[in-house]
Amino acid sequence: MTNLSRITVSAGNMKRTVLTFLLLLTVSFAMASGRSYRFRVMSRVFRYASTVDTSRLRSVDTRAYLKYDIRINRRNAILLAIPTMFAVANGGDREYIGETYDRITIGKNGEIKAKRLLDRSTVPHQMNTMPTLFKYLTPRPYEEMLIEGRVLSPFHFRNRRFYRYQVTPFSVNEALVSFRPRTNNTQMVRGWARVDVHTGRILEGAFDGEYDMIRFHIAVTMGTKGAWSVLPSECSLNSRFLFLGNDITSEYTLAIGLPKVIGDTIVNRRDTALINRVRPIPLTSHEEYLYHKYYAARNKGNDTLRSDGKEQKKTFSHRFWGAVGRGLVDKMKQDFGSKGQGSVRVAPILNPLYFSYSSRRGFTYKFDIRGSYYFNDHQALQLRFKAGYAFKEKQFFFNLPFTFYLDRKHDAYIRTEWDSGRRMTSSEVVDAIKKERADSIDWDALNLTYFRSHYLKVFAHYDPTPQWGLETGIITRKRRAIFTDGFSQADKPSHYTSVAPLLELTYRPTGYNGPVFTLDYERSFRGLMGSNTAYERMEIDGQYIHRLSALSSLQMRAGAGFYTHKGPDSYFLDYTNFRENNVPGGWNDDWACSFELLNSNWYNASEYYVRANIAYESPLMLLSRLPLCGRLIEKERIYFNALAVRNLNPYIEWGYGFRTRAISVGAFVSQHKWDFKEATIRIGIELFRHW
Secondary structure: OHHHHHHHHHHHHHHHHHHHHHHHHHHHHHHHHHHHHHHHHHHHHHHHHHHOOHHHHHHOEEEEEEEEEEEEEEOOHHHHHOOOOHHHHHOOOOEEEEEEEEEEEEOOOOOEEEEEEEEEEOOHHHOOOOHHHHHHHOOOOOOOEEEOOOEEOOOOHHHHHHEEEEEEEOOOOEEEEEEEEOOOOOOOOEEEEEEEOOOOOEEEEEEEEEEOOEEEEEEEEEOOOHHHHHOEEEEEEEEEEEEOOEEEEEEEEEEEEEOOOOOOOOOOOOOHHHHHHHOOOOOOHHHHHHHHHHHHHHHOOOEEEOOOOOEEEOOHHHHHHHHHHHHHHOOEEEEEOOOOOEEEEEOOOOOHHHEEEEOOOEEEEEEEEEEEEEOOOOOEEEEEEEEEEEOOOOEEEEEEEEEEEEEHHHOEEEEEEEEEEEEEEOOHHHHHHHHHOOOOOOHHHHOOOEEEEEEEEEEEEEOOOOOEEEEEEEEEEEEEEOOOHHHHHOOOOOEEEEEEEEEEEEEOOOOOOOOEEEEEEEEEOOOHHHOOOOEEEEEEEEEEEEEOOOOOEEEEEEEEEEEEEEOOOOOOOOOOOOOOOOOOOOOOOOOOOOOOOOOHHHHHOOOEEEEEEEEEEEOOOOHHHOHHHHOOEEEEEEEEEEEEEOOEEEEEEEEEEEEEOOEEEEEEEEEEOOEEEEEEEEEEEOOOOOO
């Protein structure tokens, strides 16, 4: 009996073992089959864009219609200072609607260009509000960047390592692809897409994310035929903006690929009859009510209706201070000319982007005015006034270039550039006085080393080919002593002038989008146009930004300069490619290839220099991979800067920086002859840079 029982139990165990094995085999087969199905579908999605001939898109000429609704759920005085938001912050209503009708063309690089034909809006003064949202309306799922320069697409092959995918059958010929980011990062989205399992073509999809203080939901229907299948035909956007107690939601609906109903020559961009004629999506009853209320208020002259139905009298004082407020916090642009070929743009006076801070220079404020006039596609005039003030150093400086383009195809232009306010030092003046004067005066106590530099440069530039460029002209530099009393005692001039013809040769091995090498030659002659300084200088410089995948890049710069001749009374050294940036910008303006801790005296202290700068930039490096930091940090950088000059060989800087939606921060340490010397923090305002 015992043996029989054991045999029975053993048979039962064997049966359970076989059943378990078969179950595991079935599950494993199903999982393998699921992975195989997911692999096949995603491979076809990643390859789909390469199977479509997109060259025909360059000849596309179509129309697009956009309808939008902006709701002010909650607002306070801070909203007045946000770029492009002054009109809705100062208005009496809580809801605004608008429509646009554009001509759409595709550029050489595949970018979508829109020319506004019709525009209708209830926003006060017909001002653009939150124009940054327009970029979300034309997502490019098959490209590396889903939205222009800011979000990694889950359907590009290089970005697959950042996302997790789940593919389930939707029908015989279609599948549903769900995706989510591996890490919670502002550069990535989550959502779904319905795709054709045989070709990999995306039929429709939705993307949810948050970037630059905007939470968004994008629903898109892709084109159906040929090259249009890689572009959206319809897109809707729901967004929410939250900032310091302000809460604004908006809805946008875009239809693209519409037939040409009216011509491009339109006298009145706000012609209601024309907008009614081209509108492909009927207005809702609520939208018709908002338009009716808006026009009823306009017909009353200076009276406007608030959302609660009450009238608000617009006095002259109210309109005046409203205009002043717009000038303080919003950029101003004025077009002129019969066809709007001229424009003047004035940056907001209180633009937060124009404030920066470093421990060495303190707070710096900048200001920027631009003007242009286009005669045709190849000839134009451009003027820019860029100024700044460093509070700690009490310095005001400006740069004023004026350019006349003769042939933009060959980058042929004539330019004058006036730069003033740059502070520099030279101990050679004091050393020369000490040698000539053997008296008991303490020359070091008279502050004879501080000068303010000004220059005027007039030159012409021409690129015979995309690989070669030539530049020639003349530059006049004047250095004026800040403290002049000591120069009178020493019977020495308090200002020094140099006039130098210049020549620059540019070589771009792969054209305009590759590395750039320049060779500069400059020679000043004593007695030429009032010059009392003679010198000869040469510089070589190379710069290259190597674009990697997923918004990563390697920025490199190397160069050298030297003086081959210095005549009597030539006490100053002034290089073209090795100089301090007096008007620093934000994250994208010379942070990568500049020296942050180098004292300004060293820029003019050696007859030679050799430099090398490297910066690696990535949206996903160190801090951005952390769950909490990933929602805020957009990009990170690692810096390495090296320099060799007389009496400072070598000089090395190490740094790390990151950029968020609000600020950019860089931390740097320096080594003087291999010994660690200094450290600094640099902060730049990035708030609303894309607005």
